[in-house]
Amino acid sequence: xxxxxxxxxxxxxxxxxxxxxxxxxxxxxxxxxxxxxxxxxxxxxxxxxxxxxxxxxxxxxxxxxxxxxxxxxxxxxxxxxxxxxxxxxxxxxxxxxxxxxxxxxxxxxxxxxxxxxxxxxxxxxxxxxxxxxxxxxxxxxxxxxxxxxxxxxxxxxxxxxxxxxxxxxxxxxxxxxxxxxxxxxxxxxxxxxxxxxxxxxxxxxxxxxxxxxxxxxxxxxxxxxxxxxxxxxxxxxxxxxxxxxxxxxxxxxxxxxxxxxxxxxxxxxxxxxxxxxxxxxxxxxxxxxxxxxxxxxxxxxxxxxxxxxxxxxxxxxxxxxxxxxxxxxxxxxxxxxxxxxxxxxxxxxxxxxxxxxxxxxxxxxxxxxxxxxxxxxxxxxxxxxxxxxxxxxxxxxxxxxxxxxxxxxxxxxxxxxxxxxxxxxxxxxxxxxxxxxxxxxxxxxxxxxxxxxxxxxxxxxxxxxxxxxxxxxxxxxxxxxxxxxxxxxxxxxxxxxxxxxxxxxxxxxxxxxxxxxxxxxxxxxxxxxxxxxxxxxxxxxxxxxxxxxxxxxxxxxxxxxxxxxxxxxxxxxxxxxxxxxxxxxxxxxxxxxxxxxxxxxxxxxxxxxxxxxxxxxxxxxxxxxxxxxxxxxxxxxxxxxxxxxxxxxxx
Numbered sequence: 001x002x003x004x005x006x007x008x009x010x011x012x013x014x015x016x017x018x019x020x021x022x023x024x025x026x027x028x029x030x031x032x033x034x035x036x037x038x039x040x041x042x043x044x045x046x047x048x049x050x051x052x053x054x055x056x057x058x059x060x061x062x063x064x065x066x067x068x069x070x071x072x073x074x075x076x077x078x079x080x081x082x083x084x085x086x087x088x089x090x091x092x093x094x095x096x097x098x099x100x101x102x103x104x105x106x107x108x109x110x111x112x113x114x115x116x117x118x119x120x121x122x123x124x125x126x127x128x129x130x131x132x133x134x135x136x137x138x139x140x141x142x143x144x145x146x147x148x149x150x151x152x153x154x155x156x157x158x159x160x161x162x163x164x165x166x167x168x169x170x171x172x173x174x175x176x177x178x179x180x181x182x183x184x185x186x187x188x189x190x191x192x193x194x195x196x197x198x199x200x201x202x203x204x205x206x207x208x209x210x211x212x213x214x215x216x217x218x219x220x221x222x223x224x225x226x227x228x229x230x231x232x233x234x235x236x237x238x239x240x241x242x243x244x245x246x247x248x249x250x251x252x253x254x255x256x257x258x259x260x261x262x263x264x265x266x267x268x269x270x271x272x273x274x275x276x277x278x279x280x281x282x283x284x285x286x287x288x289x290x291x292x293x294x295x296x297x298x299x300x301x302x303x304x305x306x307x308x309x310x311x312x313x314x315x316x317x318x319x320x321x322x323x324x325x326x327x328x329x330x331x332x333x334x335x336x337x338x339x340x341x342x343x344x345x346x347x348x349x350x351x352x353x354x355x356x357x358x359x360x361x362x363x364x365x366x367x368x369x370x371x372x373x374x375x376x377x378x379x380x381x382x383x384x385x386x387x388x389x390x391x392x393x394x395x396x397x398x399x400x401x402x403x404x405x406x407x408x409x410x411x412x413x414x415x416x417x418x419x420x421x422x423x424x425x426x427x428x429x430x431x432x433x434x435x436x437x438x439x440x441x442x443x444x445x446x447x448x449x450x451x452x453x454x455x456x457x458x459x460x461x462x463x464x465x466x467x468x469x470x471x472x473x474x475x476x477x478x479x480x481x482x483x484x485x486x487x488x489x490x491x492x493x494x495x496x497x498x499x500x501x502x503x504x505x506x507x508x509x510x511x512x513x514x515x516x517x518x519x520x521x522x523x524x525x526x527x528x529x530x531x532x533x534x535x536x537x538x539x540x541x542x543x544x545x546x547x548x549x550x551x552x553x554x555x556x557x558x559x560x561x562x563x564x565x566x567x568x569x570x571x572x573x574x575x576x577x578x579x580x581x582x583x584x585x586x587x588x589x590x591x592x593x594x595x596x597x598x599x600x601x602x603x604x605x606x607x608x609x610x611x612x613x614x615x616x617x618x619x620x621x622x623x624x625x626x627x628x629x630x631x632x633x634x635x636x637x638x639x640x641x642x643x644x645x646x647x648x649x650x651x
Contacts, residue, residue, distance in 0.1 A: 002066070004130065076134045193639055195473045341363065341589075397499065416450075
């Protein structure tokens with residue numbers, strides 16, 4: 001696991017020394033991702049520079065140094081990630097006549113590209129990765145990203161009086177360090193942040209800078225400088241469609257045996273490392289399955305880690321300890337206080353370097369910090385919910401759609417129109433006057449959410465409303481409009497036979513790579529820890545896409561097949577408990593003396609007016625209502641606060 005950065009400038013007369021100096025400035029911002037080694041490669045004749053920071057996991061010798069040149073001298077690469085099947089590929093390449101000077105997966109990847117070509121080689125690779133590759137013969141630059149989006153890669157163009165530039169890096173902070181990069185905040189991206197708590201790909205917080213979508217390859221040449229577009233080499237949408245066509249109908253026992261065999265092989269591959277290795281363990285189904293399969297294939301106790309809270313309703317540490325004890329793991333837990341968690345908040349703008357508002361980012365960072373004291377690699381259970389139907393909102397969405405679909409669409413549209421004749425604040429006032437009970441959201445917010453659901457002609461469209469925070473973020477962001485995403489673009493939807501699977505596919509293509517995996521990548525790499533997610537091996541994803549729904553969801557409960565695999569290793573009573581999630585008591589924290597002054601300073605009316613990104617009245621209203629305990633606006637406030645604190649840090 002590492003960090004990469006680079007740029008290509010079409011004009012300019014910088015020398016090798018000057019280009020290297022710029023690259024070193026960029027990679028210096030990524031030292032947390034790669035504390036073990038650094039490297040640069042530049043070609044002043046074409047204005048291209050590659051930089052790398054290395055976290056040594058495989059082949060700790062200098063032979064793993066990057067940027068790395070292929071044996072035939074044609075390709076140069078800067079690579080972040082792991083190729084889990086590199087030993088198999090290496091053996092194939094040796095038989096084809098290739099020689100190797102070291103034992104790194106990067107060298108194997110270069111040899112594979114030399115042998116088969118870029119895209120055919122990626123199709124053979126099992127792993128998580130992002131890379132920049134220069135083909136010296138064809139004068140082509142390739143930017144690539146793994147299938148599910150575990151590893152990040154930003155890129156984009158800018159033109160100014162110094163020239164025309166293409167920037168790329170693992171994190172925005174590296175691009176920010178380039179002396180000719182000018183950050184222009186994308187107001188439209190702020191509306192997406194307010195709706196989803198994160199900025200979905202391909203967008204970023206900066207105009208002209210993008211996230212490379214998962215499973216795509218971007219090819220840049222001088223003749224196609226800014227007109228090139230990422231091309232998919234793998235897509236979860238296509239895999240789901242293929243799964244429908246296959247029509248696989250295994251028996252329960254056949255499916256359990258096949259899934260167990262697949263997962264054991266995947267976990268075994270991901271346990272290969274030349275440094276200490278462990279696992280995150282919450283005590284839930286996903287992480288317990290990964291740890292159980294690790295321990296079943298290990299000749300020593302697996303090191304496991306969890307964070308505990310003194311607040312009972314947020315604490316999963318006791319459950320995790322019971323699972324670890326049953327499996328015979330070497331378990332470490334750390335109980336943290338509200339003060340410990342709140343001390344992380346000032347670090348978030350630098351850690352994420354793009355506004356990001358999933359509050360579980362705080363305990364994720366703390367458990368990563370704990371694990372890094374003992375290991376360099378940690379496996380996790382990420383991906384099970386999206387692939388196998390684990391989230392409660394899937395079931396809520398299905399119930400809501402079944403409850404309203406009997407109404408003719410024109411009637412639903414009329415009811416939606418009538419609801420929106422009053423503003424959300426008007427509805428709140430009416431509820432107060434009539435002494436009606438408040439809902440989870442403020443009454444006006446809840447009714448507007450219902451109005452959005454009612455006017456959706458197709459079932460997948462309602463999911464966007466269920467997972468949204470601000471229902472009309474463009475009304476809050478000055479001069480902001482909402483950009484299209486897979487959640488609201490019907491051309492991106494697929495005709496899956498069951499609504500639950502449609503929701504899962506949408507999440508797997510947007511929420512998983514752009515929220516869950518961003519959270520994990522920044523939290524772990526922020527402390528120099530590599531995280532691996534066996535459930536996101538693309539073979540597991542393809543297997544899940546082929547499964548009929550009754551093997552994923554049964555009797556109103558998700559992840560049925562994964563549970564059956566787990567029950568072969570851990571008694572059901574140890575893991576079949578209510579799901580808590582990795583949450584924190586944010587509602588109370590925002591009202592606490594420790595955070596109130598911080599919130600007030602970021603949301604001060606004069607400040608909001610001066611900065612000019614938000615309509616102050618909307619923000620001030622919900623902050624005052626939250627302080628008074630009238631409504632719980634924690635999520636709405638948190639995404640605004642994360643933008644404001646990011647702005648404070650970076651601008």
